[in-house]
Amino acid sequence: MKQILLALLLLGNMATVSAQSERYIAAMTKQTSDLDSAGTFTPEALQQKGNTFERIADAEKNQWLPYYYAAYTQIMQTFILKDKSQVDPLADKASANLDKAEALSPKNSEIACLRSLVATARLSVDPMTRGAKFGPEAGAQLAAAKSFNPENPRVYLLEGQALLFTPEQWGGSKTKAKETLELALSKFAAFKPESDIAPKWGEAYARQLLQNASK
Incomplete structure (x- = not known):
């Protein structure tokens, strides 16, 4: 009897995990399907996407992709915003999300590519004064990305x-x-x-x- 109850419990747990996985995939598929469309590349749309990816990440703390995509949307915002004072705060948010992604997926070429873009975004605020610091950092992250996956x-x-x-x-x-x-x-x-x-x-x-x- 105990063995039957244990088997039923295991089956129930497996079904729960499967349902959670299906919900995660469905949510991520919906959010990534139009990520590169022209309509998504507005500050407002990207911010909305980023907020959604962060909510998914909060619910799926063992998945690196929601953190990655949240960072991606935040980085993309820095390149289309006219107000350069908003770049560093967004870059800080992106870096924090990439730290969480990297903790789950170390030596990840995709994450290193986004870290390179974070450095590029910071450089863009003032290339003359920031170039010496963030130019080499962007290059170093790309070199790391290539070493992880050429x-x-x-x-x-x-x-x-x-x-x-x-x-x-x-x-x-x-x-x-x-x-x-x-x-x-x-x-x-x-x-x-x-x-x-x-x-x-x-x-x-x-x-x-x-x-x-x-x-």
Whole structure:
């Protein structure tokens, strides 16, 4: 009798876990499905997305992706806001979420890519005074991302972006940017996300940057 009760209890626990997992996947699928759409790239829409991802993260504390996507939306906001005084607070929030993501998934190339973007965002506030600190930090995070996964196309996208927008006297190069962005697109063509909710952003942006680098 005890064995039967134990078996029923285990089955009940498994069913609960399965239901929780299904709810998590459904919530994440809904939030990531339109993440790269033009309508999402407004400060208001990104903030709403970020808040939702943080609520999912609070409910699923053993999953790194909600923290990652919350950070992603916060970083993207920094690049479209006109008020530069809002950049550092958003970068702080993104960094805190990435710390939580990294605690769950160490040596993660995707997380390192976002850390590079956090440094780039901070640099953008005042390139002349912040470049010496945050430029190398952005580069170091990309180098780490590449060492964790050299097949991650977002590494080469961000490298190409940096080469394209950095002045030549500081190491930028349209020619090198073009080569790197072409490599990024070849990596995107071969890249297979680990799941339907895994990071897959950037290919359309890489094509846009390549057009600019080819002019």
